[in-house]
Amino acid sequence: MTRHEVETFCQETLAALRGITTPEQLEQFRLTYLVQKGRIRQMLDQLRTVPTEEKPIIGRLLNDLRRTVEEEFAALRAQLEHATSQQPTIDPTLPGRPLARGSLHPVLQTLDRMVDIFVRMGFAVATGPDVEDDYHNFEALNFPPDHPARDMQDTFFLRCTDPSGKPLLLRTHTSPVQVRLMESMPPPIRAIIPGRVYRNEAISARSLAEFHQLEGLCIDEHTSFADLKGTMVAFAEQMYGSGIAYRFRPSFFPFTEPSAEMDIECFLCRGKGCRVCKHSGWLEIVGCGMVHPNVLRACGLDPERWQGYAFGFGIERVTMLLAGIDDIRLLYENDIRLLEQF
Ligand SMILES: [Zn+2]
Structure with missing residues (x-):
């Protein structure tokens, strides 16, 4: 070596x-x-x-x-x-981690369901701006200048003004879209208007400052109160079940004449009386009526030739009734324990 x-x-x-x-x-x-x-x-x-x-x-x-x-x-x-x-150790026999999955908000689910029903009945869906002028929100809808709904307590006015100098506002209902529809297209009109509305109200178990409505408008040459009634009953049967008892009561709205409110039998207690129906056995579900001739005239339609009906739902209220919720604020607290149930 x-x-x-x-x-x-x-x-x-x-x-x-x-x-x-x-x-x-x-x-x-x-x-x-x-x-x-x-x-x-x-x-x-x-x-x-x-x-x-x-x-x-x-x-x-x-x-x-x-x-x-x-x-x-x-x-x-x-x-x-x-x-x-x-190096990470992999155990292929471990059960997988569940992926949390979101869903549509209960109010939107209700809205979608209602829109579906009316679309099947032939109504188109229309939308309009949240910021409105006095003319479309009040004047064209036959609200007299001293009507309480114009009061500062109920309406959010903006600092900017329209060309006539009146302050712009957040729409207090979806009805201005009815006016915009009649102004922009010739009859016949058959449309629903889902959307968000704003009222300057204290937030409580029964009211919010921001909520949703779904309005409907039908204008044609031979429209009667019977058409309105048939449409409302057809909707109620699809929404709450066929054969449900209902009634119409006279009511008042500035933009309809005659006006009515529709009640259905309380579907929670079947008319026996419970907390949700305040022991009356009835639930108010919609305000409606025949379009006031003054509204038709304001929109350039001749009341002698054209008639029509309109109706309006509060979506939060419909959702609360369906779910048996008695405090409207629960819908917007975003508590996952409540939202998961929808
Ligand atoms: Zn009841």
């Missing part, structure tokens, strides 16, 4: 060790070089055959090699074990 052979062996051994990247390669290195009969031990055993004057040099070379290899081997093993423990 010459000194040159020993130096070559040392270089090869270190190269083999430093090229290792996996625990398997490391184990193979250990079995080849480091065990009792491994190659380093074999080289040390051959020291006996080396000439005496060469022994100190070759002995030091081999001892240095053994110490270096042992140190680097230990460091490399620790490094590879650490890398293995950092």
Whole structure:
């Protein structure tokens, strides 16, 4: 065994060790070089055959090699074990984590259902601006100048004004869209108007400052109160179940004449009386009436030729009745425990 052979062996051994990247390669290195009969031990055993004057040099070379290899081997093993423990362990038998899934808000679900029913009956869907002028929100709808609904208490007025100098406002109902429809297209008209409305009211269990309405308008040459009644009954039967008892009561709205409110038998207690129907057995579901001749005239239609009916639902109220909720604020608290039930 010459000194040159020993130096070559040392270089090869270190190269083999430093090229290792996996625990398997490391184990193979250990079995080849480091065990009792491994190659380093074999080289040390051959020291006996080396000439005496060469022994100190070759002995030091081999001892240095053994110490270096042992140190680097230990460091490399620790490094590879650490890398293995950092890898994520996957258990394919674990049940999956459920993904939370959102849904439409209960008020929107109600609105969609109502829109579906009216669309099947042949109504188109119309929309209009949330910011309105006095003319479309009040004047064209036959609100006299001293009507209480024009009072500052009920309406959110804006600082900007329309061309006539009157302040713009947030619409207090979806009825201005009726006016815009009649102004923009010739009859016959058959449309529903879902949308958000605003009233300057204190927020309580019964009222919000911002809520939703769905209005309907039908204008034609031979439209009567019987058409209105038939439409409302057909809607109620599809929404609340066929054969439901109903009644119409006289009412008042500035933009309809005659005006009525429709009640249906309380579907929670079947008319016996309960908390939701305030023990009357009846639930008020819609205000309606024949379009007032003054409104037709304001929109450029001749009341002698054209007649029509209009109706309006409060969507929050319909939702509350369907769900048996008695505080309107619950709908907008975004409590997931309530929303999950829809
Ligand atoms: Zn009841």
